Amino acid sequence: MRSRSSLVHAALLAVAGLVAAGPGSARAADVIKFGVSTPLSGPAAPWGIPHKQATELIFEEINSQGGLEVGGKKYKLEVIAYDHKYVIAEGVATVNRLIAKDGVKYLSILGGAVVKANEEAVNEGRVLNLPLAYADGLVSPKNPYTFHSFPAPPETSTFWKWIKQNHPGLKRVATISPNDDTGWWSIKVETAFIQKLGYETVAKEFFERTMTDFNPVLLRILAQKPDIISVLASPAGSVGLIIKQARELGFKGRFIHIGQVDTSVVANIAGKANVEGTWVHGFVQAPLPEKIKSWQARYTKKYGEWNATSIDFANPAFAFVAALKKAQSVDPKKVADALSIVEFDNLWGKAHFGGKDYYGVGNQIIYPMPFSEVKDGVATLVVQRAPEGLDEPRKLK
Amino acid sequence: MTFALLVQSAIIGTSLGSIYILMALGLTLMFGMMHIINFAHGAVYMLGAFVIYYVFFQGGAPYFAAFVVAMIVLGIFGYLVERSIYRPIRGGIEPTLVALIALTTFLQAAGYPVFGQLDKHVPPVFPGTRNILGVGISIERLMIIPIAAALVVALYLFINRTRLGAAMRAIEQDKEAAALQGVNVNVVNGLAFAIGFALAAASGALMAPIFKLDPMMGEQPLLKAFIIIILGGLGSIPGAILGGLMLGLIDSIVATALGAEPAFLLSFVFIILLLLFRPTGLFGYAP
Numbered sequence: 001m002r003s004r005s006s007l008v009h010a011a012l013l014a015v016a017g018l019v020a021a022g023p024g025s026a027r028a029a030d031v032i033k034f035g036v037s038t039p040l041s042g043p044a045a046p047w048g049i050p051h052k053q054a055t056e057l058i059f060e061e062i063n064s065q066g067g068l069e070v071g072g073k074k075y076k077l078e079v080i081a082y083d084h085k086y087v088i089a090e091g092v093a094t095v096n097r098l099i100a101k102d103g104v105k106y107l108s109i110l111g112g113a114v115v116k117a118n119e120e121a122v123n124e125g126r127v128l129n130l131p132l133a134y135a136d137g138l139v140s141p142k143n144p145y146t147f148h149s150f151p152a153p154p155e156t157s158t159f160w161k162w163i164k165q166n167h168p169g170l171k172r173v174a175t176i177s178p179n180d181d182t183g184w185w186s187i188k189v190e191t192a193f194i195q196k197l198g199y200e201t202v203a204k205e206f207f208e209r210t211m212t213d214f215n216p217v218l219l220r221i222l223a224q225k226p227d228i229i230s231v232l233a234s235p236a237g238s239v240g241l242i243i244k245q246a247r248e249l250g251f252k253g254r255f256i257h258i259g260q261v262d263t264s265v266v267a268n269i270a271g272k273a274n275v276e277g278t279w280v281h282g283f284v285q286a287p288l289p290e291k292i293k294s295w296q297a298r299y300t301k302k303y304g305e306w307n308a309t310s311i312d313f314a315n316p317a318f319a320f321v322a323a324l325k326k327a328q329s330v331d332p333k334k335v336a337d338a339l340s341i342v343e344f345d346n347l348w349g350k351a352h353f354g355g356k357d358y359y360g361v362g363n364q365i366i367y368p369m370p371f372s373e374v375k376d377g378v379a380t381l382v383v384q385r386a387p388e389g390l391d392e393p394r395k396l397k
Numbered sequence: 398m399t400f401a402l403l404v405q406s407a408i409i410g411t412s413l414g415s416i417y418i419l420m421a422l423g424l425t426l427m428f429g430m431m432h433i434i435n436f437a438h439g440a441v442y443m444l445g446a447f448v449i450y451y452v453f454f455q456g457g458a459p460y461f462a463a464f465v466v467a468m469i470v471l472g473i474f475g476y477l478v479e480r481s482i483y484r485p486i487r488g489g490i491e492p493t494l495v496a497l498i499a500l501t502t503f504l505q506a507a508g509y510p511v512f513g514q515l516d517k518h519v520p521p522v523f524p525g526t527r528n529i530l531g532v533g534i535s536i537e538r539l540m541i542i543p544i545a546a547a548l549v550v551a552l553y554l555f556i557n558r559t560r561l562g563a564a565m566r567a568i569e570q571d572k573e574a575a576a577l578q579g580v581n582v583n584v585v586n587g588l589a590f591a592i593g594f595a596l597a598a599a600s601g602a603l604m605a606p607i608f609k610l611d612p613m614m615g616e617q618p619l620l621k622a623f624i625i626i627i628l629g630g631l632g633s634i635p636g637a638i639l640g641g642l643m644l645g646l647i648d649s650i651v652a653t654a655l656g657a658e659p660a661f662l663l664s665f666v667f668i669i670l671l672l673l674f675r676p677t678g679l680f681g682y683a684p
Contacts, residue, residue: 179658216651
């Protein structure tokens, strides 16, 4: 017994020694860590899961080819992801953990309220942040390390021009959005845009993200007889309930979501027939270009199930990799400088960071945005448009 | 606000109030008998909804069979919670509260790996709408009212017309005296847990086809149930019924007239004002 015990101890010591001083320490130096703080559970999980998975897939493909060469050295890319449940306190805790404990210098946070709560930590820590979030003042000169990687209402509102041209009979718009930074800013921007186009905004309502019974709010909205209900930045679960309950109350008009929402998740809750005709930005199921079909095949092979939200939520990873290649440095400042000038491919085409004319800083992603309409239960691409009037003519490299 | 809108929001408020009543009844029953606030009530509501998801939607069983299964399964769970948590630490209100909060946290946290990270849904059981006084109301919501009323009547008859119900009332009035008269306090407490949990499960089962399902879905109804039992008077069943209806109507009519935020605030303002004049709530009594 004693000799067996000694052997076990010796083996454990050997393993501990290998872990402490072996390849781990050498490996750590060759890894670039990328933090992801995103909702992996709760109502916003349909956004958070593809955010994490798309980033992991892109990094895994690079790693499988030997890694990324930066400054003459090969690096493996590693995703460290935490679930913040779209709760601000959890978002702050996960970002603190990523920066302080995991030592990340680059991250991507999802959710306007969560990103705003972490502004100070990101700026003071000089951490490069590539968020997917809507919030007033997020893209601004005071946040030099934040490069917003998803089209926001100042960009996506451009879709209303297409609606105006193709559905001139629709005139009265009601808006409903979460009662937080994300919702307030989205409604403010969209309302200003559509009023300039001549639409009448007949109702503006806000709801707590925990709300499930929208009947009272919808009764107020429907009393104003809108032609379109804009659900702006609402998550898929809430959109499903809003559509279901509005249809039960007799609403026959259109819904529009210029944020991003998985219409298949919405249809599960609202019923397929109720979602028909809904317009949505950034979620397309068909027809998909060859490049996206290839992405779909790889994504489905890895995760078993296709998620079209991953198309646009791959932006932070594409932008980050392009900037690393451009900067040929792992210094966040140099990577940030590279992001300002690099032109790169995302899944929809050529993308860059710009928008200085609108935001005062060129840290907003710009590319031809896809808009779709749900037809026979499928989010079908109707138009692809770049935002207008946000970006000064500039020389990209 | 037009008359049609008022009628529509009143019917919606009554249906909402019916759910609140079911939630609050179980809570007030357990408080009345054992002086404990069951923080696990919201998690049990969630479990009731998920039983419907698996037995009715995934399993293909008839809705009402799944509804009964939810009440029985969660009722048994309630009895087991009494045996394994409440009974061993009886007498200590704080330890019981902490244990029930721990149980809630465990059930919610376990919900994500067990039920999945994405919201679930249950297809409509009573699809369509009905025109009442010129306004359209979802049949699904209308059906809540008679089902909840039937459960309330059944509970009333059980408590007032059966020996076990009499034993419950006796324990509520004086536990020691009831025990001296031969009432088996352990068994009756276990029964109260079972009934309380079954009612919470019934609420969740009724709401499953109307709302979406996720492990945290019980938090909001639990908050409402707390408000109701304070409004109606802690331990009072008639108070829970009246309080539930009042809160449902406030939530619906005020939110329709003024918006969701004022309605939420007004329910608290209403309670503060009421408690200033009746500190024991509508039907409560001083100990």
